[in-house]
Amino acid sequence: MLWFSLLVLIPLCAVVVTAAEGGWDTFWTTITNGQTAAAIRLTVTAAAVVTVVNVVVGPMIAWVLVRDRFWGKGALELLIDIPFALPTIVAGLVLLSLYGHDSPLGIDVANMPSSVYLAYLFVTLPFVVRMVQPVLEQLELDVEEAAASLGASRFTTFRRIILPSLTPAIAAGAALSFARGVSEYGSLVLLSGNLPFKTEVTSVRILSSVENNNLAGAAAVATVLLVISLLVIVLLDVLQRRVAVRD
Amino acid sequence: MSIEVKGVNKNFGDFVALEDIDLHIPTGRLTALLGPSGGGKSTLLRIIAGLETADTGTVTIEGVEATHLPARKRNVGFVFQHYAAFKHMTVAKNVAFGLEIRKRPKAEVRKRVEELLELVHLSQFAHRLPSQLSGGQRQRMALARALAVEPNVLLLDEPFGALDAKVRKELRDWLRRLHDEVHVTTVLVTHDQEEALEVADQIVVINDGRVEQIGTPDELYDRPANDFVMSFLGPVTTLGGQLVRPHDIDLSDDDKVAGSVPGVITRMVRIGFEVRLHVRTDTDPDVHVTMTRTHARGLETGAKVWLVPTKGALTVPALDSPEPAAAG
Numbered sequence: 001m002l003w004f005s006l007l008v009l010i011p012l013c014a015v016v017v018t019a020a021e022g023g024w025d026t027f028w029t030t031i032t033n034g035q036t037a038a039a040i041r042l043t044v045t046a047a048a049v050v051t052v053v054n055v056v057v058g059p060m061i062a063w064v065l066v067r068d069r070f071w072g073k074g075a076l077e078l079l080i081d082i083p084f085a086l087p088t089i090v091a092g093l094v095l096l097s098l099y100g101h102d103s104p105l106g107i108d109v110a111n112m113p114s115s116v117y118l119a120y121l122f123v124t125l126p127f128v129v130r131m132v133q134p135v136l137e138q139l140e141l142d143v144e145e146a147a148a149s150l151g152a153s154r155f156t157t158f159r160r161i162i163l164p165s166l167t168p169a170i171a172a173g174a175a176l177s178f179a180r181g182v183s184e185y186g187s188l189v190l191l192s193g194n195l196p197f198k199t200e201v202t203s204v205r206i207l208s209s210v211e212n213n214n215l216a217g218a219a220a221v222a223t224v225l226l227v228i229s230l231l232v233i234v235l236l237d238v239l240q241r242r243v244a245v246r247d
Numbered sequence: 248m249s250i251e252v253k254g255v256n257k258n259f260g261d262f263v264a265l266e267d268i269d270l271h272i273p274t275g276r277l278t279a280l281l282g283p284s285g286g287g288k289s290t291l292l293r294i295i296a297g298l299e300t301a302d303t304g305t306v307t308i309e310g311v312e313a314t315h316l317p318a319r320k321r322n323v324g325f326v327f328q329h330y331a332a333f334k335h336m337t338v339a340k341n342v343a344f345g346l347e348i349r350k351r352p353k354a355e356v357r358k359r360v361e362e363l364l365e366l367v368h369l370s371q372f373a374h375r376l377p378s379q380l381s382g383g384q385r386q387r388m389a390l391a392r393a394l395a396v397e398p399n400v401l402l403l404d405e406p407f408g409a410l411d412a413k414v415r416k417e418l419r420d421w422l423r424r425l426h427d428e429v430h431v432t433t434v435l436v437t438h439d440q441e442e443a444l445e446v447a448d449q450i451v452v453i454n455d456g457r458v459e460q461i462g463t464p465d466e467l468y469d470r471p472a473n474d475f476v477m478s479f480l481g482p483v484t485t486l487g488g489q490l491v492r493p494h495d496i497d498l499s500d501d502d503k504v505a506g507s508v509p510g511v512i513t514r515m516v517r518i519g520f521e522v523r524l525h526v527r528t529d530t531d532p533d534v535h536v537t538m539t540r541t542h543a544r545g546l547e548t549g550a551k552v553w554l555v556p557t558k559g560a561l562t563v564p565a566l567d568s569p570e571p572a573a574a575g
Binding site: 143151165 | 296322
């Protein structure tokens with residue numbers, strides 16, 4: 001247990017220490033630098049928006065997978081996991097060939113901010129679905145029947161009985177999906193074109209800082225991301241507890 | 248005013264779950280649907296509740312044609328074998344659920360929940376979560392929840408099936424007393440003949456999707472319509488081609504009684520006050536005889552005895568199988 005804690009904590013501390021080495025001024029200049037700030041803004045906004053989309057769509061997909069029977073369900077199950085299985089740079093290649101300049105679908109988002117959203121959506125799709133699915137499978141049908149016999153409509157049953165049971169799983173999936181979005185690199189680096197102020201995300205920004213031998217700067221940006229991720233996870237946890245207490 | 252079931256059929260694929268069921272369940276009484284697992288009794292209960300739809304036939308609840316009403320509009324209370332507790336809600340919230348969605352005033356809901364928790368002896372657990380209750384307590388909560396909406400009928404699907412024997416007996420007693428207080432028309436599904444005999448005013452024996460017999464516990468026990476009902480209501484054994492209850496057999500050490508069947512005691516088991524004998528005869532498979540310990544004094548394995556049904560004892564011709572599946 002201690003070993004695993006150390007395994008996680010040491011690199012985290014190293015990042016913060018490296019960031020601190022440059023002193024507060026360096027830290028502040030780095031993160032208020034226009035290009036960096038724009039990258040952070042894009043990353044966080046995109047990750048947040050994508051997480052919201054996942055929170056809405058994820059449980060729906062899980063619901064269909066658990067409750068409905070249809071032809072090709074097995075294939076869909078497999079499809080959901082593809083973003084997990086694909087190496088991200090391969091995912092990036094796939095996205096580039098599908099939505100790049102030579103898009104066979106006629107959708108060209110290359111070098112546009114929307115490409116970042118698209119890549120995030122692609123790689124974070126499975127998180128909420130896969131967190132919610134087992135919980136939904138565990139839900140007993142007789143609980144819903146009990147609600148119905150007490151006079152509840154389908155909607156009331158969903159809102160008062162099913163949704164509260166799913167909330168912890170949705171929150172956990174959302175946290176994972178947000179964290180993954182913030183840290184994503186491979187899948188968007190090809191499609192987005194990494195244009196400063198437009199499509200450059202923090203992970204790309206960090207890499208270029210490192211390439212320019214600006215380790216303190218890279219660590220500063222990384223620290224900001226770390227704090228944001230931590231905040232989001234704590235926020236979702238608090239939200240989940242609130243919901244649990246309220247009912 | 249009661250529950251009327253007319254001409255109900257239900258198939259699951261090729262499996263016939265219910266065949267031409269006609270049933271009258273009287274108002275204010277406790278009726279048990281008794282039968283072996285897979286016999287269709289739960290399906291019938293779920294059709295009455297609206298949780299399942301019949302292929303043909305009608306259901307009328309308290310004079311209202313309910314065949315096509317969804318469950319939520321039938322005003323029935325349903326209690327499930329595995330409690331079906333709303334796990335994220337406290338006991339009080341569980342009980343309040345039906346009232347809250349009916350948008351009753353808060354004060355009224357609070358008062359009614361308090362009354363009900365009092366009734367099921369769970370007042371001190373009002374703010375616990377279902378997971379913090381024992382099985383018996385959870386089932387009492389489920390009962391309070393079902394009663395909260397003042398249902399026309401209360402339907403219980405093997406409500407004590409998941410509980411251990413001791414709690415089951417306690418709750419059975421308690422349910423009967425509760426019914427005497429509340430007087431709501433109640434239908435209880437069970438495969439436990441003792442439970443049905445002890446609790447119900449009327450018993451409906453259901454087997455293979457058909458009603459075998461309807462009657463009071465006494466009628467069923469004293470005048471079973473056929474060998475199935477007799478063998479389902481308690482242990483039976485075959486003696487001289489007749490089904491007879493093991494405690495309705497007399498033993499003697501000579502052949503003076505006309506029609507007595509000779510045999511040899513092959514096994515004696517004592518269970519508390521009761522002694523169970525296995526007697527091998529030439530004509531039947533092993534005959535089972537039970538008697539009190541006092542009567543069994545002097546008997547031993549290997550002894551030769553003569554068996555005859557006690558005078559006036561109920562016997563039914565053993566039609567189908569030489570060894571019917573004895574329940575209980």
